[in-house]
Amino acid sequence: MLRYNEYPPKGYRVRVSTYWWIGRWAYLKFILRELSSVFVAWFVLETLLQIHALIGGPAAYADFQAFLRHPVAIASNVISLFFVLFHAVTWFNLAPKAMAIRLGGKRLPSLAIAGPNYIAWALASIVVAWLILRG
């Protein structure tokens, strides 16, 4: 198992380039997946600003909606959505690897574990959208 050893044993160690993750798709994907967390944090910040505008009253709220219509805000949200979806998909696909459930001596197929995650995702999205859109 991978261990994070802060003080590795002394000896000959090959120096790994800082840019080791460039040049192979699997490594780049790993770094992109880790970086998706930045966009997750960015959207939480956006939500906090929206709550702040909500506290400020109807005029402040309208101003914030106008800010969200700005091309820069739209562009940043398109990029964020791509990364957040990337996080969600890689996260659900990771579940079968993290939980190796055995039934009757056989390992449960990946789909049996990832599937319910996708169903939960769909249900959560529908419920949230319904609550917000029903008016």
Add this chain to the structure above:
Amino acid sequence: MAKRSNEPFLWLLCSACGVVAALLIPIHLFLFGLAFPLGWLRAPSYDQALALARSTLGRVYLLVFCILPLFHWAHRFRYTLYDGLQIKHLNELVNTLCYGAATVGTIAAAYLIWRIP
């Protein structure tokens, strides 16, 4: 015997945070970040948005929605710097900044959500 680390607990926390981020953020981002600003769907009015946010359930939901993904960010970003850019000599500083920022965000979120009229 090796010293037991509290790492598994942190990872458990990290996975709960990651689940919330994966389940809830995409739909919120799609609605508030794209569908409403671009006019694809009718956005809730100020009063409707306030009514949703101010209910007890709404406040608890917003609290979970903001706090858990912040710690998900802190945990992941910390390892992005550790593995990706190999900033290992500044480990203490990176940890303090990441979890510190998430804690500040938590306090800000709690304060704002408490202040919703």
